[in-house]
Amino acid sequence: MNIDHLLRLEIEDAVAALFGQAAPVLQIQPTNQEFEGSHTLVCFPLTKLSKKGPEETGSVIGEKLVGNGKLVSKFNVVKGFLNLSISDEAWVKVLADMLATATYGQQAPNGKEIMVEYSSPNTNKPLHLGHLRNNFLGYSVAEIYRAVGYTVHKVQIINDRGIHICKSMAAWTLFGNGETPEGSGLKGDKLVGKYYVEFDKAYKAQVKELEGKGMTTEQAEKEAPIMKMAVDLLLKWEARDPETLKLWKMMNSWVYAGFDATYRRMGVDFEKLYYESDTYLLGKEEVMKGLAAGVFFRKDDGSVWVDLTGDGLDQKVLLRADGTSVYMTQDIGTAMLRFRDFPKIEGQVYTVGNEQEYHFKVLFLILGKLGYAWAKKCYHLSYGMVDLPSGKMKSREGTVVDADDLMEEMVSDAAAQTAELGKTEGMSKEEVDTLTEMIGLGALKYFLLKVDPKKRMLFDPSESISLQGHTGPFIQYTHARIRGMLRKANLTTGDRLPVTGDRWELHELERNVIVRLSQFPSKLEDAAREYSPAVIANYIYTLAQDYNQFYQAIPVLNEPDSDRRAFRLAFSGATADVIRSGMRVLGIGVPDRM
RNA sequence: GGUCCGGUAGCUCAACUGGAUAGAGCAUCAGCCUUCUAAGCUGACGGUUCCGAGUUCGACUCUCGGCCGGAUCACCA
Structure with missing residues (x-):
């Protein structure tokens, strides 16, 4: 028994009977605490139909409803607001129905599927306060969709490759002395995070030293030995160098063990994990298809672009001149893969901070241009930062809340x-x-x-x-x-x-x-x-x-x-x-x- | 500079998407345990909804113009 619905129907009938015309969309709202009643009909919009003042319009409708003797037991009109009291008998019926429903609030399955992405951390640092907001939000939105009848798939994309993890790898190689989580008792993600910080320290020191020797800042940042080492590791990683891959796998496995413990305590879960190292090349294929279809265009240097000036945005690069992918390309690939894995999903929710709003706007536009209808059902669940009293969290200033x-x-x-x-x-x-x-x-x-x-x-x-x-x-x-x-x-x-x-x-x-x-x-x-x-x-x-x-x-x-x-x-x-x-x-x- | 988001009580947040006298919590003050758990309940205090115009029966909400804060506008992710 749905009171709101029944009441709406009854008022529509009453309005039609009284004023000889079908009612427009009725404004029914909860009654303010200070007045008697539970539902309030806003009468101003009905005065054109009734050709009466708002007060009288309300009274006439109220009398009619009480006269029906079903749902409404009492009414009062205050300044054009018709406050209605539902009979206690009806309320008790509502309660009885509620109690008879084993899972009150849970809707029957509606046959629709949706995917919710959340968490999606980098693998070089432990999770912090901002991730907590992300995880709790994403998890909860997924559960809410489940409650209203959807089949929900919770996923995340783990950003497991790139220069950031290579920095930790470089520092661990130089200063780690073979430290492992088992050996030192330090949680895996904390351990890897520690060497990320070590990298930063050493890097800064080296830059300063080189500057002292007369280099410009720009030169020094490029020439610092530890940075060259990290870049070298990245190149070796891309070349599938076995030693590098081994180190990379080992350090990532430490991080995952650490994340798992954190997720367990947070009480969040995932149906499937996507790894950027698996998906980062996939977008290329899609971009090439788009290029062939004339959705994208190639510049003289060989780079591939999308023109979004018609949508009020800029041109965006999708493939570099050397053919490597950028972030956007990877996200296109990941989206494709997900729809391949879960063909029935009608869309995706991306739980990502609001600093990436522009990115997702572009991503959804591109997916639409590629001809995917589901692009319209993709949603960027954008959330604001969690600030500290001192302002933003800054890892460099050690103000990150772990x-x-x-x-x-x-x-x-x-x-x-x-x-x-x-x-x-x-x-x-x-x-x-x-x-x-x-x-x-x-x-x-x-x-x-x-x-x-x-x-x-x-x-x-x-x-x-x-x-x-x-x-x-x-x-x-x-x-x-x-x-x-x-x-x-x-x-x-x-x-x-x-x-x-x-x-x-x-x-x-x-x-x-x-x-x-x-x-x-x-x-x-x-x-x-x-x-x-x-x-x-x-x-x-x-x-x-x-x-x-x-x-x-x-x-x-x-x-x-x-x-x-x-x-x-x-x-x-x-x-x-x-x-x-x-x-x-x-x-x-x-x-x-x- | 362009775009997007935000600005509500001392503080943290609401306000059913244009409705009634803008509500809670915290903090401060005053009450309620001889009856089901006082992590609770009741009351007081607290407001130019950033400012200024406009739209209309009616504006925290919509439009325009300012002010303040943030994000973004990378061949970074």
């Missing part, structure tokens, strides 16, 4: 606060660990997801993320309290209570929560359409707020009337379920006690 460190800090903070509140009585060490992990990561994920993705956001590591107020743990806590109640009532986790009794008169605080619960499916749709987990994060928060108001004011277990008690238990259980489902698409777990 992903592993941050997760660890959040969890130990959560552990400290949990212990301080005396919540751990009667729990085993293992249970406490599981709980604090859930709380710490929940706080972090919620913090990063509640903000509109496209906005840049501020993260202050010194004042660690709060566990009170508009936070993940607040929502987790609301869930845990409900589960605690159900436990006391001897109900197990999976129980879905039927709504019993014939008491159709709801308390206002109960009705508020049911109204909120009924919005869950449409919120999921909004979130999918906008590619925004923030929609769900903010929705679940207001749901928890509404429920807590009810919980505070109205007894459940202590309610003497058994029908009412059963009703409130059922309705509390429904709330817990929606909280859990909503948090699940955010990638956040909820505990049964905390």
